[in-house]
Amino acid sequence: MPLYHNEEQAMLRDSAAPFIADNAPVSHLRSLRDSGDATGFSRDLWKEFAEMGFAGILVGEDHGGMGLGHVEAGIVLEEIGRNLTPSPFLSTSVAAVSALKAAGGAQAAEWLPRIATGDAIVALAIDEKPRHGPEGSVLAATRAGNGFKLNGQKCFVLSGHVADMLLVLARTGGSAGDKDGLTLFAVPQGAAGLSADPRRLVDATLASHVRFDDVTVDADAVVGEVDAGWDAVKPLLAAARTGAAAEMVGVGQGAMDMTMDYLKQRKQFGRLIGEFQALQHRAAHLYSEMEIARASVLKAQQLLDEGDAGAELMVSVAKAKAGRATNLAVREGVQMHGGIGMTDEYDIGLYMKRDRALAEFMGDVHYHIDRVARLNGY
């Protein structure tokens, strides 16, 4: 498969790009933030996402979705990134759907159709510490009656306070650090003993610390198999990481485009600042890094869609490379804008904030560079 978008994928971009730019430009993020919106995203917009087919883009046609792949999901994510659109798309339609599809069973049958119609959003309750480490989960799920009782806490649960369902990684065996003995549960919002404490993040989105105090679920709340939750979480992590990388490419491209425009407009010393070679070389280097990041993300998406064994390595390469390149794009963006780049009124700072949040999501640059070493046996 050639490493560029085919005709159908280009058409998808041609419909996603104007739809998102028209309905959810950066001003949309600003209005949510400045009105103190308590949801963290627009439910009306999410219904429109569903009408466009985006909410169920990865959901199979048998469950009412479009049955497309990670390349296509990445096209939507890049536009979300470019417009800094607050959206449950990455958690719900990309990560959660990947776990539900891999696990199948009752939970997939219940939630996939509702995700595709935009009637359900899902939050990911994976991490328990500020730094990513899913294997470290210790939230306890103990057998109780016909089901399980959950006790413990999770953090960085995006949309955790408003999601219709939370995918919760819990320990049913083994100890912290083991991949065996983990079980993935689908816990509906409103379950007794479940409480979310939403906190505003640097990028104005809302992520919760979620407590589980004797939360009781039936046995069929298990997504996949008991003690083998890693089999369902692996595709979730791969999809979330690749998706975050795609969204970051959109953030980086948006920041870079804005900065290039500024270099062509701003005058100092009687010249456009874009004429100065000191800035030209940095801009050209940034372009090069962004192009390489884009290629690595597309490669990871294609390998995931092909079910290739090399996908795992490329996913971490993509998350790390997109993280580095986009971080460069937003830092250069603020610096090259000069004083105006430090103002809240100007958008470039919002790009820097979103990049930081996406960089932390499901493992930062350092986590994934370390993973590249581990996957290569050193």
Next chain:
Amino acid sequence: MSENLDDFRAEVRAWLAANCPDEMRKPANEEGDICWGGRNWVFKNDAQRDWLHACAAKGYTVPDWPVAYGGAGLSAEQTKILRSEMARIGARAPLSSFGIWMLGPALLHFGTEEQKLHYLPPIARGEIRWCQGYSEPGSGSDLVSLQSYGEDKGDHWLVNGSKIWTSYADKADWIFALIRTDKANKYQGITFMLFDMESPGVSTKPILLISGNSPFCETFFDNVAVPKTQFIGEVNRGWDVAKYLLGHEREMISGGGAGGDMVSIGALYAQAIGKNAAGELDDPVLRAEMAAFDTDVFAFRAMGERFMDMWKTGRAHPASSNMMKYAGTELNKRRHELVMSGAGSAGLEWDSTESKGGSKPRGWLRTKANSIEGGTSEVMLNVIAKRILDLPGA
């Protein structure tokens, strides 16, 4: 089609099994292992000679050139299969040649049919070794300021001047050179000439580099008569040929950076340096640097694949080869810095047998030229800024 390609792969595999000597399936260890061909080439051994002759007879030194010019007339897919089958058995390139890499593409694009039939087959067979005369002492990055002058003498030009950084000029049979033929016209006053290095008035002087080797020469032209049939393209329009070739060269360099297998430098040096109880390379800071490098290499390999896919289908920005050249050469320099760190004091040995004649330090120093030759990194960045980012005044 895929069935035909499977047949082709089987055919290639059988041909390689029968024709590629065992000796040619081992990695090249020293300079003499790389076959450059030419009038004065001395084969290191019979295997090197047999391998070249077998490939040349089959057209496999230039598989994608037409048969009439010494190639095998293979399609892009077939060429890819041949290369992958050669890589599979670790076969060395039968012939390394500036004629193949640089002059050939220029002749194929700009040459007359007569020129193609005259010059290309001896290149394909490794009979004539070419060198490139571009840079001059006063004209490096600012190549178009070159001064070597060919005075019109009716049926020939009388060429005077000098070139620098001519790779292996002392070993080459012919040169393709940029010579000024109109002093009043900077860009449209240069002709792309071809002439024999044995012509009276041509002399060369190797330049000793920091690597301790002398792959480059100064080349002097003292009243060299060049027949006015020996040029490519049009008189005074040699700059067009040069620009085309530079693009090709950058594409080639960048392709090289992206090529090879997915060898992880960290995995390589974990063996040499050792691992700790957790199975990690036993130097945490070096491990981190190597892992960051590996990440960049794997990402750049995807870039290389994307670039070639887009380039071949006309989707790539025409200036994107400059980006590939910039990123690929900077990456290669970083690789050799890490190789030196990984090798420790053993990597300092300059000429011992154990160090294979100092291959690591010499290789490391050689890579410093990667971001200078064929256009410096700074020139690449200028081109990206101007042609891709459309920045003002660049």
